[in-house]
Amino acid sequence: MNPHILPFVGAILLVLGSLFAWFLTVLQLPGNWLIVLLTALAAWLMPDEQRFSVGWLTVGIVFSLAVVGEVLELATGAVAAKKHGASRRAVCLSLVGGIAGALFGAGGGSVVPVLGTLIGILAGGAGGAFLGAYLGETWKGRSEEQAVAVGRAVAVGRTLGVLGKMSVGVVMVLIVAWDAFF
Secondary structure (H helix, E strand, O other): OOOOHHHHHHHHHHHHHHHHHHHHHHOOOOHHHHHHHHHHHHHHHOOOOOOOOOOHHHHHHHHHHHHHHHHHHHHHHHHHHHHOOOOHHHHHHHHHHHHHHHHHHHHHHOOOOOHHHHHHHHHHHHHHHHHHHHHHHHHOOOOHHHHHHHHHHHHHHHHHHHHHHHHHHHHHHHHHHHHHHO
16 A cells, blocks of 8 residues: 555544544534544644645644533523423433433434434424423423423524534534644
8 A cells, every 4th residue: 555645544534534523513412522532643644844734833723622512401401491490300301301302302303314313303303492491490390381381492492502503513614624734
């Protein structure tokens, strides 16, 4: 095998791995952190002297963006929950419900490839977050009206947070690809 082609193959694998990791973020799993890990591994394995390489500055930028994505996701959900007086129980159950709903939505949305899956994941995650928050509030003894209001606020906040985190993930993948190839 030509030794000059190895860095090119490594760069392609890095970008493909980052895209897969971004898809994990869509599933509400820690995909952005996997992008950071893959980028750090590539920076360690692919020296800067090579044509196709990733630098440690890129690792730092991608790490910082992953932190921003986490803060964005948590802040939007927490602000929405707090605004409507959600209990800790409702918030915890909404997190579990959001992940379970996203996984369920991924399966149900796969009838229409790619776009259907994304919509299924977002809708399932929002529905699961709503149901979790609703159950947490009713378990706490809150009124039906208050439980619905908290559930709705948490679902909207979670959806906005996931969309923000997904957007940050896209930027991360683009930065990694740019540094690997240009």
